[in-house]
Amino acid sequence: MDNLHLYHELEALLRNDSKYCMDDGTLIKAKIVEDALNLQPDLLKYILSHAELKANFFSEVSETLVFDKVKFQQFVINKSFLPDSYTAYKNKIGLTDQEGRFISESREVVLAWPYKDCMLEGGQTKEDTKRNEVFWSESLAPDEITRLTEPKALTGFQLYDKKGAHKVKHLSPTDNLLIKGNNLLALFSLKERFPGKVKMIYIDPPYYFAKNKAGDPFCYNSNFKLSTWLVFMRDRLRVANELLSKDGVLLCHIKEDGVHWLKVLMEEVFGTDNFVETFIWKNTDNPDSLSKKSRSSVEYIICFEKRKDASREYVGKETENGDAPLLNSGNSVHELSFPPKTIRFNIPDGTYSAGKPDRVELVTDVKVVNHLNKNKVVLKGEFKWGQQMLDDEIASGTYFLVKSNKFSIRFQRPQGTTMAPEKFFDEQYLSKAIGVGTNEDASTHLKNMGINFSFSKPESVVAYFVRAVTKEDDWVMDFFVGSGTTAAVAMKMKRRFIAVDQMDYIGTETLKRLRKVIEGEQGGISTSVGWQGGGSFVYCELAKSNALFMDEINAAKKDDALKDIWKRMQETGNINYKINPADIAESAEDFNALSLADKKRFLVECLDKNLLYIPVSEVDSEEYSIDAEDKRLTQEFYNKI
Secondary structure (H helix, E strand, O other): OOHHHHHHHHHHHHOOOOOOEOOOOOEOHHHHHHHHHOOOHHHHHHHHOOHHHHHHHEEEEOOEEEEOHHHHHHHHHOOOOEOOEOOOOOOOOOOEOOOOOEHHHOOOOOOOOOOOOEEEOOOOOOOOOOOOOOEEEOOOOHHHHHHHHOOEOEEEEEEEEOOEEEOOOOOOOOOOEEEEOOHHHHHHHHOOOOOOOEEEEEEOOOOOOOOOOOOOOOOOOHHHHHHHHHHHHHHHHHHHHHHEEEEEEEEEEEOHHHHHHHHHHHHHHHOHHHEEEEEEEEOOOOOOOOOOOOOOOEEEEEEEEOOOOOOOOOOOOEOOOOOOOEOOOOOEEEEEEEOOOOEEEOOOOOOOOOOOOOOOEEOOOOOEEOOEEOOOEEEEEEEOOOHHHHHHHHHOOOEEEEOOOOOOEEEEOOOOOEOOOOOEEOOOOEOOOOEOOOHHHHHHHHHHHOOOOOOOOOHHHHHHHHHHHOOOOOEEEEOOOOOOHHHHHHHHOOOEEEEEEOOHHHHOHHHHHHHHHHHOOOOOOHHHHOOOOOOOEEEEEEOEOHHHHHHHHHHOOOHHHHHHHHHHHHHHOOEOOOOOHHHHHHOHHHHHOOOHHHHHHHHHHHEOHHHOEOEHHHOOOOOOOOOHHHHHHHHHHOOOO
16 A cells, blocks of 8 residues: 555544544644654554554554554655655755654754764874774763863973073963873863863864875774764863853864864854854965875865854955955845945946946936045945945945946945955965965975974964954963964964973974074064064973873883883782783783784783873872972962962
């Protein structure tokens, strides 16, 4: 039996029951669905009384009839039961699930992936370190997650300014910060000091690539690479959202493979209504010549606000002579009234009658003095602005140009005022002060400073957005700081910065670069913003516990060194709870047969990654031997003094 016939049978069956059918015989679908979902006996009796309906919507399980209410609901609300069509989608376009239900009708549609309800244990400290990541379930392992994310002690404080490196006497609320350590754990620590205080977060994280690539910085579990990347990003974006001020903005770089995943993930974290734009940046003048399908030369920068404010304007490029967009390029036909001396008529033959091509009509005559309208002029046409917008623009100094008798009306804002940033920008897109560069510009800049770092962004790109959404003294954060581009730009543009990275280069290359900025290096945006040096920042590290063992393991050159490390690891007791040292002792032969690299990997896996860093709650513990100065400054950092 086809569904159309079955529907008519149901309609005939319920037609005489007023609660299910209107006077004209049309089924009241909402009521039928409601009673089906509530298993109303009257409705079930009707269906059971009809052999074909019974066979279609009831199944026998252990000699008991079971009603398939989901199947029945889909059947009743389906749009296919129309005389001229058998399609289920006659009157609606949209995404559906596997059951044919429209996704838009559900309020519970979310991005799902394996291990979404977990948190990555963490532990990557080098770019080339690959490991099978451990996931902690938020519901099954809340204690482990609490221990992992609680604020950490800090150590190694140093103040850097034009005079060099100094001991930190006291921490100021306005100190720029460069912090080494796992960036997720650092974010949880920073949340104690900077909740709701950061105006702009600008990140260039490890990208997700669908296929393995040389130089791929996301060296995590390849079996669950996308899931791992989504968990990795989600964990950090959640905390970042708590650090943003009410009018805060987060911008995140990404390439093609991950842009759609990241956009949906960010919608879930920040809210769909808080999406601003996906900016497109031409990042290279030399796209991959080996690509067989296309040569990509762009990156995407996804922008969300903490709470989107439609009235808030971003600062883009400054207007210049020649910037004259069309006014009559809208689709709403209405009149606009122009006050005297606001329209310049540059029509060579001196005639001011509007033609049809642009559908603009003169409602009043135009009297002209020195090409400017002497009297009020009323025009009717397809204008992109209303009268209030026109009045506001005129009040701010905007004037209008008519260059042909077809009345192509262009508007000219005063030179020096700004327009919103464009969605697509490249080196041709210039503001008065800052031109936007490419990756090649960044590489040249770093090479000139003697900085050894790959895939850095040019300062001009970061400055483009720092200028757009912040003002002097605002906090700017980057927790994938890399070579230090965001921190360098913030310092040169008189913003305050918080910069975090867990890779070892932060204590060498990043530190070196920021010291050169203080000295007044003249690369990047220095000339355009008038940078002559100065400023300061405080460097510190998350205080290491098991991370010290990890450093020793990675640095070990001989088996004897690893044996000594293993002995001390057992003495501390900071070993993964799944590891039984006695079992390892029994398998000593197997362990000794491993290569040095495999032995290192094994010992790293034995460490309890939740104890990589020392919790601030244990800063006074004798076990960790944190010196008195670091204890005091840690307490200052968390405002506990």
